[in-house]
Amino acid sequence: MGYRQAVNQMRSYDAAGDDHLNAGWRAINAKAESTDGMYRDTIRARSRDLERNSDILESVVLAFERNVVGGGFKLQAKTENEDLNTTIETLFKLWCRPKNCDVTQQQSFSEICQMLVRRQKVDGGIIVVLRYIDDGVVPLSLQLYEVDDLDTMIPTTTTKKIVNGIEYNAYNRPIAYYLKKYDAYGNYIGTSERIDAKDVLFLFKKKRPSQLREMSELSSTLPRVRDMNQFMEAVSVKERVAALLAVLIKRMIPNGSGNVGRSSGGPERRSGYAGKMLSPGMIMELNPGDDVSVVQPPAQAANSSEFIRLQQRLSGASQGISYEVAARDMSQVNYSSARQGLIEDQKTYLMQQQYLIDHFFIPVYEAFIESAVLAGKVSIKDFHTKKESYLRHEWVAPGMKWIDPLKEANANKIALETNQTTLAEIAGNTGNDWREIIDQRALEIEYMREKGVISSESSTESEEIDQLIKETDEEKPEDES
Numbered sequence: 001m002g003y004r005q006a007v008n009q010m011r012s013y014d015a016a017g018d019d020h021l022n023a024g025w026r027a028i029n030a031k032a033e034s035t036d037g038m039y040r041d042t043i044r045a046r047s048r049d050l051e052r053n054s055d056i057l058e059s060v061v062l063a064f065e066r067n068v069v070g071g072g073f074k075l076q077a078k079t080e081n082e083d084l085n086t087t088i089e090t091l092f093k094l095w096c097r098p099k100n101c102d103v104t105q106q107q108s109f110s111e112i113c114q115m116l117v118r119r120q121k122v123d124g125g126i127i128v129v130l131r132y133i134d135d136g137v138v139p140l141s142l143q144l145y146e147v148d149d150l151d152t153m154i155p156t157t158t159t160k161k162i163v164n165g166i167e168y169n170a171y172n173r174p175i176a177y178y179l180k181k182y183d184a185y186g187n188y189i190g191t192s193e194r195i196d197a198k199d200v201l202f203l204f205k206k207k208r209p210s211q212l213r214e215m216s217e218l219s220s221t222l223p224r225v226r227d228m229n230q231f232m233e234a235v236s237v238k239e240r241v242a243a244l245l246a247v248l249i250k251r252m253i254p255n256g257s258g259n260v261g262r263s264s265g266g267p268e269r270r271s272g273y274a275g276k277m278l279s280p281g282m283i284m285e286l287n288p289g290d291d292v293s294v295v296q297p298p299a300q301a302a303n304s305s306e307f308i309r310l311q312q313r314l315s316g317a318s319q320g321i322s323y324e325v326a327a328r329d330m331s332q333v334n335y336s337s338a339r340q341g342l343i344e345d346q347k348t349y350l351m352q353q354q355y356l357i358d359h360f361f362i363p364v365y366e367a368f369i370e371s372a373v374l375a376g377k378v379s380i381k382d383f384h385t386k387k388e389s390y391l392r393h394e395w396v397a398p399g400m401k402w403i404d405p406l407k408e409a410n411a412n413k414i415a416l417e418t419n420q421t422t423l424a425e426i427a428g429n430t431g432n433d434w435r436e437i438i439d440q441r442a443l444e445i446e447y448m449r450e451k452g453v454i455s456s457e458s459s460t461e462s463e464e465i466d467q468l469i470k471e472t473d474e475e476k477p478e479d480e481s
Contacts, residue, residue, distance in 0.1 A: 032211035033163070040124075040215060044147070047122050047216045050225055056326075057218065057225045060316060061121050063325045065114050067349045070398035072096075072110035073361065074433055078392035084380070091137065091377060092368060100136030103143040112142060116203060116360065117352065121319075123147055125204030125214030127177065128360065129195060130367050140371040142364070147204075147214055151178040151192040164213050165192075166202075172212065174202065203359055221318045228311045235304055238297065246295040249273055253289035320348035338403055346400060353397045361395050399431030 028035075050057045075092050077085035095101055096109035107115070119126040127145040135141060150165030161168045167176040174197040181191050204214035216222075276284070286292070309323070316326030322341040324330055330338065369391060372378040383390055402408040415421040427434035448454045 032208040033213070036211070036213065036215050037164070040213065043216050043219050043222070044123050046222055046226075047218045050218075050222060050229075051122050054225055054229055056228055056312065056315065057221070059328065060218075060221070060319055060321070060326050061118055063321055064117050064121055064319075064349070064352065067325075067345070067398075067400070068117050068352045068356070069110060069113045071431070072113065072398065073353075073357075074396040074431070075365070076394045076396060076433060078394060079390050084378070084390075087378060088369070088372075091372060092365075095136065095138050095140075095368065100138065101140075101142055103131050103133070103135075103141040112144065113356065113360075115144065116356065119146070120203055120205070120214075121217050123214065124216040125202060127179070128201040128203065128364075129179075130199045130201070130364075132371065134375075138368060138371045138377055139375050140367055145179055149179050151180050154178045154192065166212065167194075168212075173197075174200075177202070201360055201363055203355075205355070217319070221315050224311055224315050224318075228308060228315075231304075232308070242297045245278060247278070248293045248295060249286075250291045250293055251287075251289060252291070253287075320351075321345050335403060342400070342403065350397075357395050357397075365393055366391055396428050396431060396433060399429050401430075 051061065075089055077088040079085055079088070098108045098111075099105045101107075101109045102112065116126055116128070123146065125147050127147065127149065129143045129145065131141045131143050132139055133141055152164045154162045154165060156162045161170075162178070165178045166174050167178070169175055176197055177195050177200045178192040179195060180188050181193055183189050205217060207215075218225075309327070309329075312327045313323035316323050319326075322345055324333060324338065324341055325345055333341065369378070373380055373383050380390055412421070412426050416423065416426065423437075424434045427437055445454070
């Protein structure tokens with residue numbers, strides 16, 4: 001005992017203690033596949049179950065779909081030829097339609113992106129296969145596979161290192177993927193298709209160097225969400241019981257004869273209450289000595305709403321988003337706190353958007369350009385000698401709307417005038433192309449000149465428009481201002 005006490009006193013970290021408070025805390029250090037492989041399927045199944053049945057978890061997933069993808073990403077080709085840029089962007093916009101980009105012709109490119117975000121969040125990952133089939137404007141289509149489709153029964157051989165349906169080289173770089181084949185009814189037929197890694201995009205968030213497969217990003221959130229569901233179900237049942245009016249009959253005289261001494265005959269007949277129910281305005285006679293007692297279940301705990309709010313706050317925090325986004329509750333914030341929360345949430349979405357750009361959009365765009373050139377849809381004679389210059393492009397992520405647009409507009413105006421930002425950056429933050437904005441504004445200004453809204457001699461159209469707005473505001477009645 002003395003030795004144990006001496007060791008505990010010399011301990012440098014309280015987290016390493018093995019006292020009665022940490023007696024059940026047993027953790028091991030192992031490679032990622034050793035800790036994840038045993039529980040991967042179970043966690044994925046539970047995550048899908050809550051995806052189907054929990055509105056709380058669905059609100060978290062929808063927040064990422066809504067803010068990471070939203071209305072979709074916009075392509076900006078960056079070659080040195082503006083006419084070629086316009087041709088590429090127009091062709092890509094046409095390819096994004098369901099009949100061109102999806103091998104099943106059921107989803108548009110934006111809908112595919114939304115599915116990628118959802119499945120990566122719920123399942124931990126998703127597999128995209130580039131299919132070079134001549135079935136659209138460009139001989140390229142995308143085929144999506146769930147992570148369940150990896151054939152984990154393929155064994156490792158002396159010449160091939162295959163782990164969980166993926167073939168690796170000596171540096172754990174994927175060489176090929178083995179995907180299960182199914183019949184028309186979705187039944188596994190016992191064979192697999194080997195697809196080279198260059199045609200496969202396996203999207204999953206890698207958190208450890210030794211990690212080879214995906215793990216659901218909701219793993220730390222699932223227990224808390226399930227606790228909330230069970231708690232809310234219990235509260236709902238209790239409230240339903242409390243809403244029902246139930247009574248108990250208390251009998252002061254037991255069944256049978258009430259006479260003292262020798263019974264005069266058989267048991268006394270008393271009218272029972274079996275099958276009786278309460279109804280509005282009813283009049284019912286009780287047996288002698290009977291009394292009625294109304295059942296009054298205990299009321300709901302006063303702090304149940306605070307408990308749910310705290311659990312939702314923690315669930316959102318584990319996924320990098322605020323409580324206001326996870327619960328769609330803005331009743332407890334002011335402008336400053338809401339804006340700060342929006343900025344922090346935007347950082348989370350930017351990380352996910354950048355991941356999609358690096359691991360999905362860029363490979364798909366490069367395959368799209370190569371397919372378009374080979375099919376003759378885009379004429380580039382020196383493409384193979386100057387491939388890098390013709391593959392230059394940028395993606396404009398969907399922008400966000402600010403809480404107070406006037407304050408943000410004034411801040412952008414000052415930053416632009418003092419050369420602290422650019423029009424491209426301001427337009428990109430709102431999910432727009434700065435060139436499209438300028439082109440559209442030029443058309444609008446020219447149209448206003450034709451209609452006499454602004455003078456053709458003036459070069460300060462913005463000042464004239466501001467003056468028109470000011471005059472319009474001054475003409476409003478006082479009760480409308």
